[in-house]
Amino acid sequence: MKDNTLHTKYRPTSFDTLVGHEQAVTRLRGMVKSNELPGAILITGPSSVGKTTLARALAFEVNGVPVGEQADFMEVNAAEQRTIDDMRELIRSSKYMPRHKYRFIIIDEAQQLLSNATAAQAILKPLEEAGKTRTIWILCSMDPAKFKSATGKAIANRCSQFVLTTHSHEDLTKQGIRIIKGEKMGAY
Numbered sequence: 567m568k569d570n571t572l573h574t575k576y577r578p579t580s581f582d583t584l585v586g587h588e589q590a591v592t593r594l595r596g597m598v599k600s601n602e603l604p605g606a607i608l609i610t611g612p613s614s615v616g617k618t619t620l621a622r623a624l625a626f627e628v629n630g631v632p633v634g635e636q637a638d639f640m641e642v643n644a645a646e647q648r649t650i651d652d653m654r655e656l657i658r659s660s661k662y663m664p665r666h667k668y669r670f671i672i673i674d675e676a677q678q679l680l681s682n683a684t685a686a687q688a689i690l691k692p693l694e695e696a697g698k699t700r701t702i703w704i705l706c707s708m709d710p711a712k713f714k715s716a717t718g719k720a721i722a723n724r725c726s727q728f729v730l731t732t733h734s735h736e737d738l739t740k741q742g743i744r745i746i747k748g749e750k751m752g753a754y
Contacts, residue, residue, distance in 0.1 A: 576745050578619055579633075580626050585744075586737035590620060590728045597726075598627050603668065604726040605696025606703045608676070610710040611730030617706035620730070621672045624704070629666040638664035640671045644678040653685040657692050660701040669701040676705035676721075677712035686717045693724040 578584040581591050590609075597603050607624075609617040618641070622633045633639045640659060642652065656671055673679060679686050689703070696703050705725065707713070713722040733741075746752045 572745055572749075576741070576748060578616075578623060580623050584616070584620065584623055585741045586733045587616060587620060587730055590730060593728070594620075594624055594627070598624075603628065603702060605698075605701065606693040606705070606725040607728065608705045608707070608713070608722055608725035609728045609730060610707050610713075612732055613708045615708075615730045615732060617708070617730060618672065618674050620728070621670070621704040621706060624702075625668075625670040625672075628668050628670075628702075631666060633670075636666060636670070638666045638669040640669075641674060642672070643674050645675040648679045648682045648685050650682065650685045650688060653679075653688045657688065660692055660696070660699050660703070664700050667700070669699075670704065671701060672704045672706065674706045676707040677709040679705075680712050680715060680718050680721075683717060686721065690717075690720055690724065693721065 581595060584591055607621070609620055611617055622641075625633050625636065625639055629636055629638065633641075640656065642656065656673075660669065660671060662669075679689075692699075692701075693703055703725075705721070710729070712718055
């Protein structure tokens with residue numbers, strides 16, 4: 567069954583449809599254009615600010631295929647999947663050559679991973695050597711303070727870091743107008 571809720575229907579899927587976060591998008595566009603993508607990225611910011619959406623948009627921009635159609639795209643929620651076996655499976659998957667340009671592994675709610683020290687330590691080496699496997703690990707977290715522990719710092723230090731802030735009133739207005747136009751709801 568297709569989800570037609572407005573927040574899902576109008577969720578940005580590419581850099582061109584993202585609203586706000588201009589600095590992060592500009593920086594990521596530069597990385598894509600120069601083909602100098604980091605093997606690991608940490609995106610932090612408040613809840614519902616667009617961390618996972620930015621990660622998905624990057625996967626689209628790099629591979630040119632919507633994430634739902636990418637064989638090389640995995641997304642896990644560390645609030646539910648944070649055991650050592652979960653991480654071993656992701657690490658195993660990261661070692662295969664991708665069908666597209668890169669494989670993307672997104673770990674959402676990554677701060678939860680730090681509650682399992684063995685699992686968190688297991689991904690240190692894959693994050694450090696991700697470029698060798700054409701895998702890009704993206705960790706998304708709404709709690710950057712958790713990355714101040716020893717293992718958290720070790721993870722963060724292996725990542726290019728992006729800090730997102732709450733959308734401005736202007737950004738929200740742009741997205742609202744986009745939805746109004748898409749739904750043919752007004753005089754726009």
